[in-house]
């Protein structure tokens with residue numbers, strides 16, 4: 001039977017990356033996506049912007065919406081201080097199964113809680129299930145039409161505090177127009193656009209960083 005692209009991506013990690021070395025896992029995926037098959041990881045160019053925001057925030061609690069194969073999960077988790085927690089939500093069970101193995105290859109399973117399920121179902125359960133009061137950083141990289149409803153849901157559930165940072169991928173391509181309009185026009189957010197390119201291409205894309213003002 002035919003393998004899937006995520007399975008082939010995992011194979012490239014197991015072949016080319018060193019167990020327990022997150023940077024080599026990130027490098028192996030980027031090499032696979034540049035040389036063999038494009039995949040929807042945040043990628044190396046936007047990944048550097050992600051790294052700088054994570055390092056600046058130095059978060060104790062992180063929520064990632066959209067795990068896919070775990071590329072950005074590994075980038076974020078490798079920069080977290082000890083005892084920090086990264087919760088990542090993935091709807092697609094096949095992606096989640098691959099991501100678990102990529103995260104384990106990087107040796108980061110102790111820093112990451114991967115949940116299989118829909119963000120809309122799990123966001124209201126964060127506090128009771130994981131004892132998280134608020135998130136210092138949220139990385140939005142899931143279905144583009146869920147960015148806005150899930151942001152409103154996080155507000156309603158009290159998961160954002162004054163200073164919480166939302167970092168959203170793909171605000172240009174594929175695009176998240178309703179989300180962008182909301183965070184850029186709402187008095188409750190201070191937003192900044194980081195121009196970049198769609199992973200592994202010359203197409204414009206970027207990350208939107210929004211500070212919740214409370």
Ligand SMILES: Cn1cnc(CNC(=O)c2cc(-c3ccc(F)cc3)cc(O)c2O)c1
Nearest residue numbers: 040041042066141142143144169170173174
């Ligand atoms: C099925 N599914 C499970 N998770 C998701 C959420 N992610 C995306 O949809 C996503 C899509 C693209 C993209 C795809 C085709 C294209 F031509 C240009 C861009 C890039 C990304 O960085 C993404 O995050 C989708």
Ligand SMILES: [Mg+2]
Nearest residue numbers: 042141169170
């Ligand atoms: Mg993306």
